[in-house]
Amino acid sequence: MENMDLNEQERNRREALAKLRELGIEPYPAALYPVNATARKIKEEYDPEKGNLQDIVIAGRIMSRRIMGAASFIELQDETGRIQVYIKRDEICPGEDKTMYNTVFKKLLDIGDIIGIKGFAFITQTGQLSVHAKELTLLSKSLRVLPIVKEKDGEVYDAFSDPELKYRQRYVDLIVNPSVRETFIKRSQIIATMREYFNEAGCLEVETPILQSIPGGATARPFITHHNALDIPLYLRIANELYLKRLIVGGYSGVYEFAKDFRNEGMDKTHNPEFTCMEIYVAYKDYIWMMDFTEKMLEKIALKLHGTTVVTIGDKQVDFKAPYRRMPILECIKEYAGVDVAGMDEEQLRETCNKLNVPVTKEMGEGKLIDAIFGEYCEKHLVQPVFITDYPVSMSPLTKRHRSNPALTERFELFVCGKELANAYSELNDPIDQMERFQDQLKQREHGDDEAMYIDMDFVRALEYGMPPTSGMGMGIDRLTMFMTNSPTIQDVLFFPQMRPKKTPGQENVGKKEE
Known part of the structure; x- marks a missing residue:
């Protein structure tokens, strides 16, 4: 893909990709990542009095972040839901080299990137269950911008809801719409x-x-x-x-x-x-x-x-x-269409369809004519x-x-x-x-x-x-x-329904400007 085909944010992400590799960080590592927890599991099993879940390994996609100097919060999403992660510079960079936090996390990671976190569960001062990160690993760099889907008080708004895009790009739909x-x-x-x-x-x-x-x-x-x-x-x-x-x-x-x-x-x-x-x-x-x-x-x-x-x-x-309830079809037609079609031949059925204003074609035989009456007059009543x-x-x-x-x-x-x-x-x-x-x-x-x-x-x-x-x-x-x-x-x-051919170009970029 030529750079001229990319928007500014996509160019920035590719530049970040190159810088990560310059730093010796593989943005698409091959090694197994030993996940042992999920967002749901942490929420279900953590007991603040016991202080359990001290060796958590989770992985997921960055869906939001708040950078505050030497400490930050991100919202991590996996298959089971979302959980907040607390990232402190001196925790993930315990030595003199602060590159992982100051450069990689703050400047080269983006919303949509998939990362792994090793740490422990805790409750923040505001009472929110979170994961305190001890180690951060980039698992997959996202080169496209996700649509911004906002949530407040359990209500989702600004959702990725355009049917054409939802069905053509179901993978994006699944990411942003739980x-x-x-x-x-x-x-x-x-x-x-x-x-x-x-x-x-x-x-x-x-x-x-x-x-x-x-x-x-x-x-x-x-x-x-x-x-x-x-x-x-x-x-x-x-x-x-x-x-x-x-x-x-x-x-x-x-x-x-x-x-x-x-x-x-x-x-x-x-x-x-x-x-x-x-x-x-x-x-x-x-x-x-x-x-x-x-x-x-x-x-x-x-x-x-x-x-x-x-x-x-x-x-x-x-x-x-x-x-x-169980109801014979001829009784159903009699009840809702007001006609008794039992014993009618094809010609009589055609006349009945004409009287009832039921659309028919010359190819339709007895069975399809009865079905047409049933469909026009009966089906809507069968709730x-x-x-x-x-x-x-x-x-x-x-x-x-x-x-x-x-x-x-x-x-x-x-x-x-x-x-x-x-x-x-x-x-x-x-x-x-x-x-x-x-x-x-x-x-x-x-x-x-x-x-x-x-x-x-x-x-x-x-x-x-x-x-x-x-x-x-x-x-x-x-x-x-x-x-x-x-x-x-x-x-x-259907994950991937059949779609009509696209009529207009320019549907590749589904994201909005990140906030």
Whole structure:
């Protein structure tokens, strides 16, 4: 990078870098640094009466500093939080040479630099728990200026909050916004809680292919790529359902996977082309059992994260305590749209959509027309967790027909705050019925629906060997994290969301002038 591309502060930092090396100080040392404490651990364990924690080794980033002659204070931030460090010239420079304090610390270190401190815990005269430094080590010199984020009385202001910069430069966002770090910690806790719940139920975590010759398991538009050695097209998976069900055929009683899925579709506040979906399949169960299983899991997650089942989502208080309401989709449409669509054919459904002012396209078949009415009139009313059940066959090509009504299927979708959170079935295990539904999907594709499913003959062959009665459920981890952390967009719960190309230059320098 040419110096003319740098602002004044960045040039000053590079000059400081050169001076550090002239002094024989390596700004990026390779050796292990023996950290034995964190900001949180010190705050939790220090007892002023005992005077413990006398041999502390901590490391972190300088977030603020107050230089006062021969003594100074800095605020050091690590993964767990911040703690004040007291630095006295004659303590870190006990001999005649005061270079480490007078030159290195006062003139060559900057906010954002990562340092190590060896010392002991104590309480200052103003009553603040701090670390008294006996030794200071530079661990990494920061060459860019951090945004200034101010905090007073627990309130953050002047935050690094521009969405464009936050998502493109998540590393900066994580440094200066503790609440963002906490969101991703909770995301990890959600996955860990789910994994524990599934393992306790006797299910096996598995991995299935991301590159697939036939994109199956969902109605969506796939990404396509090319395998050079085999000279064949391959697709990034849109779902892992069909592979997981092959494993049930193979003899496993329960399998699950946290899968990266990809759909070549639009981007908005709740959709990213790359996303994480958990799918689980359990033999000898049905969709009624899966409803019970799902609501108990969500109750467990809420309690783990919040200590209560009541979670704030936007301006609403949502209670994840089981059991949840259960409502057939046709009854839901009748209640909120005022029409009975049971038994309607495609032409009648189109007429109904026109009367209800529901936007439709000529490619939409019966299933998508019903879904359009449901989306327009019903979803917004489904705030508290509710299982919408018993979908028409045309909406559910992989679902077993309802045991008491063959026009319907044993399927549920879980809705929270007007959004689908989970989708589950009593799985279709009749290979002849499955083949007929694949053929119907093929007709829809020929009719112009590029999201209709492909025919997967190998999956049909697997079913022909016999799959036991099985219930399966898929849940979007990103959306679940949005709900459990009260995050308004999917971009807020993905470390590195997909972004549109930059339209304007000059976004490299995210910092402000240091104060």
